[in-house]
Amino acid sequence: MIRNEKKNRIHDEEPFAGQELSLEELRLLIDNMISPFSYYRMIYDEEGRTVDYEFLAVNRAFEIETGKTREEIVGKRALSLFPETEKYWIECFGRVGKTGISEQISNYSAAFDKWYKLLAFSPKPEHVAVTVSDISNFIKEQRTLQMTAEELRAQQQENYRLAHEEPISGLPNRASLYEAMAERMAHKPERKGFMLAIFTPDNLAEILATYGSVLSDEIMRAIAQRLKELVNPPDMFFSMTGTDLVLLYSSKCDTVEARRTLALVNEAIRTPIKVEEGVFYITASCGVACYPKDSVDRDDLIMKANLALFQAKELGEPIGFYDEEIGLELLHRTRIRNELPKALEREEFELFFQPQISSATDRILGFEALLRWHSAALGDVSPLEFISVAEESRQILPIGAWVMRNAIETLCQLNERCGTEFCMAVNVSGVQLRVDDFVDQVLGLLSETGLKPSLLEIEVTESVLINRTLHAIEKLNALHKHGVRIALDDFGTGYSSLGLLKDLKVSTLKIDKVFIQDPSAAVLTKMIARLGHTLGAEIVAEGVETEEQLKFVRRAGCDRVQGFYRGLPMPLTALERFIALKEGR
Secondary structure, three states, rough: OOHHHHHHHHHHHHOOOOOOOHHHHHHHHOOOOOEEEEEEEEEEOOOOOEEEEEEEEEEEHHHHHHHHHHHHHOOOOOHHHHHOHHHHHHHHHHHHEEEHHOOEEEEEOOOOEEEEEEEEEEEOOEEEEEEEEEEEHHHHHHHHHHHHHHHHHHHHHHHHHHEEEOOOOOOOHHHHHHHHHHHHHHHOOOOEEEEEEEEEEOOOOHHHHHHHHHHHHHHHHHHHHHHHHOOOOOOOOEEEEOOOEEEEEEOOOOOHHHHHHHHHHHHHOOOOOOEOEEEOOOOOEEEEEEEOOOOOOHHHHHHHHHHHHHHHHHHOEEEEEEOHHHHHHHHHHHHHHHHHHHHOOHHHHHHHHEEEEEEOOOEEEEEEEEEEEOOOOOEEHHHHHHHHHHHHHHOOHHHHHHHHHHHHHHHHHHHHHHHOOEEEEEEEOHHOOOOHHHHHHHHHHHHHHHHOOHEEEEEHHHHHHHHHHOOHHHHHHHHOOOOOOEEEEEEEEEEHHHHHHHHHHOEEEEOOOHHHHHHHHHHHHHHHHHHHHOOOOOEEEEEEOOOHHHHHHHHHHOOOEEEEOOOOEOHHHHHHEEEEEEEOO
């Protein structure tokens, strides 16, 4: 217990209590400090402003730091020794000398090209003692970190820009559009309706093909810059693909203001664009969908605006607004496009055959092969619906090849079974005629099956042959030279009928049903029949549906009759029964 009390008293005692360092000891202590130390007398002007200071003492560390001896320093003024001394050092020391309040300052010294942290205190008025710490490495590290942070922020900003800006047009991209739509859709629909309008240039692809991507990109940037100036936030233009420009407009679609804005956009796009290569004129089509009237779902709204755009292009209109009928029609067309590639594999196609009857003897001369599609997903699909889609998607090539083979093989079976020489007409698409080896394909099938070329009739419409650069006429004439019959369908309904007859070796002219079913067209029907006979072609009257029409086409000189009155299109089993009944077998 006594020991503990003694120990406590020892710890309580101050080691230098009642003792003071002598001046010599104090100088020795300061001189051996690791940190540079200096002692100044401050110099003020008549108005009391600090203008300089005089060195009274320095330690060895200060000598090392400055590269000068104390003999060179003591008694000299700071600005005479170190002219680069910054004003903020002098002002700081002056305040300390006047107020007696210590200050700590960190700053740069041009005299030594370093950063220092100083502690300044005043032992007596107008005198200042300073200890110095070199913090240059720390500052460099901080600056490096700061630069790294700034570079990182700059890189993040650039990454954000790249992620949210479409590179060709410079407009906010698809991601930005999605964010803007999400923000607007977060409000109650009845209070925040808006319009989504998609503009796409009509003739930019032509410029791209003619002049290249550099020019087409330059034109798109010019258009985008114009459009940005047309609207003010929150209304904005976006770019989803580089060519599709999207306007998000804070207005319901049925307002005069909204329609005026759409017209202004189209006008801005149409304004001639001047570039080094010349002046270019761009037009655009626009599709519009409205939130919430057309949809409250983002992707569905964009899809419906695209449907309206598609419809506008089809109709040749500058602006199209979505409606439900358009959506259902185009949705059905899209489903057809998706199901067509599977139809052959699933054996969903079937050939129907419509008889062609001699108008003179009422006997069967042949048939026209007609394609039918029994889709598992869509039900029975009309050729009027799927043939155009098949041509656009080039699915008509495998489908057409299947039709040609099956029609020829079926005809061979019928002729062999019945001991006849019926003829088979097969419709051919313009897409098929573009294939280089089309003629070889047909002749190869005839050789493989043994069918006489004269029993096959290739049937084409005038529209297929309008573009002479496709060499379609040359291919058909080559088949005609090998004995294959060539029939021109829907004759008289196009603009190039007579011109075609000059170049095309025609075996058969098929008079369209509009002439057969219209009594006022009787004279034209007779003229077509005479023209065909003059050229050495047979005449087929299509669409004969009544006894009166049958009598009329006989009087007009038609050789063959085709229509519901003499025979419906029918599958093979029904056709065989029809032949047996008609031929008395």
